[in-house]
Amino acid sequence: MGTADVAVIMGSQSDWDTMRHAAETLEALKITHDARIVSAHRTPDRMYAFARSAKAEGFKVIIAGAGGAAHLPGMVAALTTLPVFGVPVQSKALSGLDSLYSIVQMPAGIPVGTLAIGVAGATNAALLAAAVLAISDPALADRLEAWRTARTEAVADRPS
Numbered sequence: 022m023g024t025a026d027v028a029v030i031m032g033s034q035s036d037w038d039t040m041r042h043a044a045e046t047l048e049a050l051k052i053t054h055d056a057r058i059v060s061a062h063r064t065p066d067r068m069y070a071f072a073r074s075a076k077a078e079g080f081k082v083i084i085a086g087a088g089g090a091a092h093l094p095g096m097v098a099a100l101t102t103l104p105v106f107g108v109p110v111q112s113k114a115l116s117g118l119d120s121l122y123s124i125v126q127m128p129a130g131i132p133v134g135t136l137a138i139g140v141a142g143a144t145n146a147a148l149l150a151a152a153v154l155a156i157s158d159p160a161l162a163d164r165l166e167a168w169r170t171a172r173t174e175a176v177a178d179r180p181s
């Protein structure tokens with residue numbers, strides 16, 4: 022079995038600016054994770070091998086980010102029953118609407134939990150992964166509660 026609970030995969034190095042927010046959020050919650058570049062189009066064999074062995078590697082949740090013709094989350098979800106959270110990366114040409122549409126409209130039977138476009142989606146994908154893992158990990162549940170409480174307390178009453 023592997024040592025990481027969450028796989029953070031992305032279609033390209035250029036997705037890292039967005040997907041690092043998922044990794045940083047997992048880090049803040051002390052959730053083990055492994056970030057990899059896995060492209061549905063440029064490295065389809067790598068994608069197939071990753072998705073087929075992800076469960077045996079010990080991953081419990083997969084966060085998959087991609088932009089443009091963003092087929093990575095859906096293709097990975099087709100190859101594993103692990104929960105897959107898809108992050109639409111903001112593309113240059115169509116501002117991520119293409120990414121969103123490519124990820125969100127999955128056929129019945131192959132679920133991808135689709136998040137918001139960009140950094141908010143990457144951050145929330147990590148928080149959703151945390152919520153899933155926290156179901157069977159009380160210490161993580163406490164850390165997640167504390168993370169949320171800290172965010173609430175950081176909101177000022179008035180603008181400065």
Ligand code: RP5
Nearest residue numbers: 032033035036087088089110
């Ligand atoms: C997708 O194409 C990637 O997920 C990335 O968002 C987009 C552009 O990739 P690069 O041309 O920047 O490598 O596969």
